[in-house]
Amino acid sequence: MSPMQLNWDIFCRVIDNYGDIGICWRLARQLVREHHKRVRLWVDDLHSLRPLCPEVDLGLATQCCHGVEIVHWTEPVAVDRVGDVIIEAFACELPALWIAAMAAATQKPCWINLEYLTAESWADGCHAMASPHPTLPLIKHFFFPGFSSATGGLLREHNLLAMRDAEAGRCVASDALEVSLFCYESAPVAELLDILMDSPMPVRLHVAPGQPAAAVANKLGSTGPWQGGNLKLLPFEFLPQDEYDRLLWRCDVNFVRGEDSFVRAQWAARPFVWQPYQQAAGAHLEKLDAFLARYVAGMSANCATVAVDLFQAWNSRGDLRQAWHDFLAVRPEIASYNRRWAENLAGNPDLADALVKFCSSKV
Ligand code: TRH
Numbered sequence: 001m002s003p004m005q006l007n008w009d010i011f012c013r014v015i016d017n018y019g020d021i022g023i024c025w026r027l028a029r030q031l032v033r034e035h036h037k038r039v040r041l042w043v044d045d046l047h048s049l050r051p052l053c054p055e056v057d058l059g060l061a062t063q064c065c066h067g068v069e070i071v072h073w074t075e076p077v078a079v080d081r082v083g084d085v086i087i088e089a090f091a092c093e094l095p096a097l098w099i100a101a102m103a104a105a106t107q108k109p110c111w112i113n114l115e116y117l118t119a120e121s122w123a124d125g126c127h128a129m130a131s132p133h134p135t136l137p138l139i140k141h142f143f144f145p146g147f148s149s150a151t152g153g154l155l156r157e158h159n160l161l162a163m164r165d166a167e168a169g170r171c172v173a174s175d176a177l178e179v180s181l182f183c184y185e186s187a188p189v190a191e192l193l194d195i196l197m198d199s200p201m202p203v204r205l206h207v208a209p210g211q212p213a214a215a216v217a218n219k220l221g222s223t224g225p226w227q228g229g230n231l232k233l234l235p236f237e238f239l240p241q242d243e244y245d246r247l248l249w250r251c252d253v254n255f256v257r258g259e260d261s262f263v264r265a266q267w268a269a270r271p272f273v274w275q276p277y278q279q280a281a282g283a284h285l286e287k288l289d290a291f292l293a294r295y296v297a298g299m300s301a302n303c304a305t306v307a308v309d310l311f312q313a314w315n316s317r318g319d320l321r322q323a324w325h326d327f328l329a330v331r332p333e334i335a336s337y338n339r340r341w342a343e344n345l346a347g348n349p350d351l352a353d354a355l356v357k358f359c360s361s362k363v
Pocket residue numbers: 015016017018019020022023051052116182208209237238239240241242244257258259260261262277
C-alpha cells in the first residue's frame with residue numbers, strides 16, 4: 001500500500017432517496033479538496049446523483065466532477081486498479097471480482113464499511129471493529145459516524161462554520177418566519193400547514209421537491225406557490241448540496257430528515273426538527289430517542305421538554321399544535337443552544353479527517 005494512500009475507491013448503491021449518494025458525494029469531494037486524494041466514486045444510479053451535482057452527464061460511464069472521478073457502477077464490473085482505500089458505503093456489497101482483486105494485491109487495501117449514523121451508544125463500541133474475511137487475506141473495518149469522540153464523527157468541511165457565519169453577516173433580515181421543509185410522506189404535513197396558516201406572524205415555508213411538495217399538494221391542490229392565512233408556501237427545485245446548506249443557514253427553523261440533511265441542519269445551528277428514515281420494528285424511533293437524549297442533555301429543563309415534544313410530535317407521537325406553539329416561545333434560547341451544540345460537535349473529529357487518519361494507521 002502506498003504510504004500516502006493516494007487512491008480511494010468509494011462504492012455506493014442507491015437504495016432510495018438521496019442520503020446514500022449524498023453522503024458519498026460529500027465525502028468524495030472533501031477527500032479530494034482537503035486531503036488531495038484521487039477518488040473514484042462508483043455509483044449504480046447516476047439519476048440520484050444528478051440533483052446533488054447538476055453537472056453529472058447521465059450518458060457517461062466515467063466522468064470527472066469537482067475533481068472526483070464518477071464511475072457508473074454496472075455489472076460485471078471491470079477491475080483495472082484497486083485503490084489504497086476501499087470504502088464500501090452502507091454495506092453495499094462489493095462485486096466478487098473486486099474482492100478477489102483486493103485479495104490478490106501485493107499491498108492489501110484498507111477496506112472500510114462506512115455505516116449509517118446513529119446516536120445510540122452501541123455505535124461507540126462498534127466503531128473501528130475489525131472483521132477478518134472468512135477465507136481471503138483481507139480485513140474489513142466498520143466505521144461509524146457519530147456524536148461522540150469514540151466514533152468517526154460527522155462530515156464537516158474544514159471551513160464550513162466560518163462560511164456559515166460569513167453568510168449570516170450578508171443575510172438581509174426577513175419580516176417573516178423562514179422555515180424549510182424536507183421530510184417523508186409520513187410526516188404530519190397537513191397538520192403543520194393548518195397550524196402555520198393560523199400563525200399570528202407571517203411564515204414563509206420553503207418546500208423541498210418530492211415527498212414534501214407532494215404532501216403539500218395533497219393538502220392544498222395544484223403545484224403552488226400557495227398562500228393561506230399568514231402562510232406563504234414556496235416550493236423550490238432540488239438544490240445542489242452547497243446551495244441547500246445556504247438555505248438551511250438562512251432559515252429560522254429547518255425541518256430535516258434521514259441522515260445528511262439532519263447533520264447539515266446541526267451545522268447550520270438554527271432550530272431544527274428531525275424525521276428519521278423509517279425502519280422496520282420502529283428502529284428509527286429508538287434512533288430518535290437516542291439522539292434526543294444526547295441533544296437536549298445540555299438544555300434548560302424547559303427547553304429540553306419543548307424540543308423533545310416537538311420532535312416527538314413531528315414523528316406522530318404527540319400534539320403538534322401545542323408543541324409548535326411552545327417551541328416558538330423558546331426559539332431564541334434553542335437557537336443559541338444550537339450554536340453551542342454545533343461548536344461542541346465540531347470539537348469531535350470530522351469524518352473525512354478521521355477516516356484518513358484511521359486508514360493511514362492500518363498501513
Ligand atoms: O434523502 P434522504 O431521505 O436519505 C435517506 C437517509 O440517508 C437514510 O438514512 C437512508 O437510509 C436512505 O436515504 C436510503 O435524506 P438525507 O439523508 O437528508 O439526504 C438528502 C440529501 O439531499 C442530503 O445530502 C442533502 C441533499 N439535498 C440537496 O442537496 N438539495 C436539496 O434541495 C435537498 C432537499 C436535499
